Amino acid sequence: MARSAYEKYVPMLEWGRRYDKNTFQNDLVAAVIVTIMLVPQSLAYALLAGLPPEAGIYASIVPIILYSIFGTSRSLAVGPVAVVSLMTAAAIGNIAESGTMGYATAALSLAFLSGAMLLILGLFRLGWIANFLSHPVIAGFITASGVLIAASQLGHVLGISISGHSLPHMIESLFHNLGNLNLITLLIGVAAISFLFWVRKGLKPLLLSKGVPPKLADVLTKAGPVAAVVVTTGIVALFGLDNYGVKIVGTVPQSLPPFTLPNLSPSLLGQLFVPALLISIIGFVESISVAQTLAAKKRQRIDPDQELIGLGAANLGAAFTGGYPVTGGFARSVVNFDAGAETPAAGAFTAVGLAIAALALTPLLYFLPKATLAATIIVAVLSLVDFSILKKSWGYSKQDFSAVAATILLTWGFGVETGVSAGVGLSVLLFLFKTSRPHIAEVGLMEGTEHFRNIKRHPVLTNERLVMIRVDESLYFANARYMEDYIYDRVQPDCGIDHVVLMMSAVNAIDFSALESLEAINSRLTDMGVTLHMAEVKGPVMDRLQTGHFLEEMSGQVFLSQYDALRSLAPEMPLAKSV
Amino acid sequence: MARSAYEKYVPMLEWGRRYDKNTFQNDLVAAVIVTIMLVPQSLAYALLAGLPPEAGIYASIVPIILYSIFGTSRSLAVGPVAVVSLMTAAAIGNIAESGTMGYATAALSLAFLSGAMLLILGLFRLGWIANFLSHPVIAGFITASGVLIAASQLGHVLGISISGHSLPHMIESLFHNLGNLNLITLLIGVAAISFLFWVRKGLKPLLLSKGVPPKLADVLTKAGPVAAVVVTTGIVALFGLDNYGVKIVGTVPQSLPPFTLPNLSPSLLGQLFVPALLISIIGFVESISVAQTLAAKKRQRIDPDQELIGLGAANLGAAFTGGYPVTGGFARSVVNFDAGAETPAAGAFTAVGLAIAALALTPLLYFLPKATLAATIIVAVLSLVDFSILKKSWGYSKQDFSAVAATILLTWGFGVETGVSAGVGLSVLLFLFKTSRPHIAEVGLMEGTEHFRNIKRHPVLTNERLVMIRVDESLYFANARYMEDYIYDRVQPDCGIDHVVLMMSAVNAIDFSALESLEAINSRLTDMGVTLHMAEVKGPVMDRLQTGHFLEEMSGQVFLSQYDALRSLAPEMPLAKSV
Structure with missing residues (x-):
């Protein structure tokens, strides 16, 4: 059954047709739970991004609806997330002062650019670009960002202001301003953090032991941040603590998301280009891995493009409705999934819930202390921090380890953009370096089989007049010379070698530079009276070689298998055992 | 016989010990011929670099001596060369005005930086970095540079000034200044060019047909530029053509190379860093390929580091004696080789010859027209221009072709630095792109052998309950997800597959991201009741896998060969023939 183009680009048409009452109920329950979770989270992440609190709520409404129309995941909840909020703050912090009009407009521009890039990548089916972010680099980056985010929020908990987008700057700023510490704020912040940690670890087991049904226990646990918000807001209002230096959220406009126009001046877009690209790719990677994890559990498929x-x-959508860059969040999507969301409609219902909150609840948030929001962020992001990737990658490969370590250290030392760029750059360079000095093995026949292995690792049969060399890498410009040198070292003039067979089972491509190297090897060996052969050349490589003259010029033949080569070239040669 | 550390770093100690009268004579003859060739060439390349003519001669004296002590090639002649002179002009042109003191000092700084980089690369044995310049990119770059150089010299032939470091700028400047054309200069220039081309193509056959001995005919041909210099200088002096607007070389100081100090201010070195790196690498690549070509003819070896x-x-040496960046030149090295130079001492003798020229001949160069020097450059570089690389690479691989085409177009459009950087960058990106979407083949047994090939290309035996997949690429972060998707597409739930065997003969490495993908594949297949096996895992890959837990968790086994896997897993399965 061929899907129409409409259905391809608007997955909603597919699931919408089969929507029934049962699905509706499940989606609705999930939406209520996610809404309860999202109200404080949206406010908090806006704070992290350096934006007014309403930006967080606005960024959760229209974007969710648009994603539910065009996205393929049944469970993904899109909105502001911690890492992207931090990256937004880093990107705009260089351009405008937080709290100014220019800052908020730049956030819209960033969302616009990022949206346009994602759309273009999707339309041109370039989703594979995200594959260049290796798993360890992502893990290292998320962990390092978690620490940075927690550090950046420490100021709100202490009642001082902390500036900077790197750990050294933040620490310097922390010590510089420590004298202005506000004790009441600290008390609220520490209490909120302790409470939220307890809710995370201790509340659910307690409720279950008291006989509360698991589903309800789950909802109550997710409502922890709401409780912290309600209680601390009440206390601040009751005692007028804002007069004692406790920073509060203040007036939040009571409104649906406004229609906004991002600033599209070329100079601003130019400045935001690289940050927007990084935010797009990081956001996409984070989102797609959540979506794929959840889809796998229900045997659904995600289409990355x-x-x-x-x-x-x-x-x-975020750019035109007062938001800032959004993506699929891990925590909220898992909650959505666990709460039983079946279709993206759950997201749309969440949007309605948040719209009601934006209209009705915002006046209640006037006395909400920023320390409480900071506490919810700190508790949320510390769950992202997981240094085990350092140990795991160290155990498996020093190369992966160094990419992770560099990502973490550079993210801390120079901020998110440098960190993630360096991680990607380093992992690519290490890969190139490795392929430029490939493993090359001389092989021999495993007795009683037609199978050839490394003479240094296995007891194999060889003949000294016949050298069989397996290059364990595609041949391309960066390693062509290396292979040439290896062969010239192995095959010296007058050393009694008649034939050299290149076993090509691991050669997946031969580029033009490598072809020239093969020609050079062939002519040098011919001068020495040595014949050059190949065996096990793969189909695509053979196709390529046949377009040139090399195969005609090559002194020897191409054998289908290494065994054929040995049988033809050394029919009566005595084979000796290696090692 | 172990070489001492001294001999390793000072190859002169080795050949110097065996130096005798015969070698001395051969070296001396070669030196005389090379000196005759180098005097006009050095002046011309200094002009190309935007430096006073003596800088070209100075750059040919001390550097040659130092190379003869530390270099490993017996034939390489080091000094100013066309491409590096052009790159020098491009690098310093942004910093200072040609003809000023600052320009000459910046040239010294550039030589210093480039020398320091080369030395560091050598001491740390990082010569392999040059391998990242693919053959087609180098060929394209040299060809494009040849055209740029010829275009830049057109002004001297027309008697106008042409500025700019890219073709569009040069053409614009040419048309802008065409009104100032000097007809006498044009006459001298065109005559010199015609004469030099005739010397190149027609003189040698003519001399040979007149019974001149081949060796002498060769020397006379090489002396063509000297003849052009002598004749045109004489004509200008005789008729006082400099009074009619013919630009002449003018006063050249009569001196041995002076002791100079490069400007080492950090800001200047910072500006010159990237150009110096590009000049070092391009110079090294050009030099090493000449050295290796010549060494191969005498079965000598070159040590790149x-x-x-x-x-x-x-x-x-060039930096401290009034020179500018130098490298091993193709034309002069070939002349040196053909003239019979046996050791680097020939280079030292050339240096003596040039020192004599610097002391004694410079007053004679006063009336030398710049148009003649430009003519020698144009004729010399047009031999570098060879567009056949476009055709050859197009026929072999569109990927190589696009790297060459981009290098040529960007070198023309934006200058040498952008051109070569883009060429390297693009060839790396294309390589990464290709490895990120590897060829994946399903394989079957070739009847009557133990050899496995692609089921789509060969008539092989397969069994539908046993899927054998060969991934033709090392598994790493950029393609791990691609492989996952391939396997999930091929192995759907309930499609009657019992075993999946990954044939790992083409997998040369598995990084941490790919390991995680393999774990994901293993657990997904296990959920479906499908067993995952591997076969033909290479030694280094097996070593790596054994450091983790994956092999214990994998549902199936690792087979030594694909044939073992088939025999064990499908002992009684009927094998059907594909295609």
């Missing part, structure tokens, strides 16, 4: 379109639409 | 040290010393 369509996901790009969904996220692109969501970000464009 | 020691070459870096030799070239580094030569450039440091």
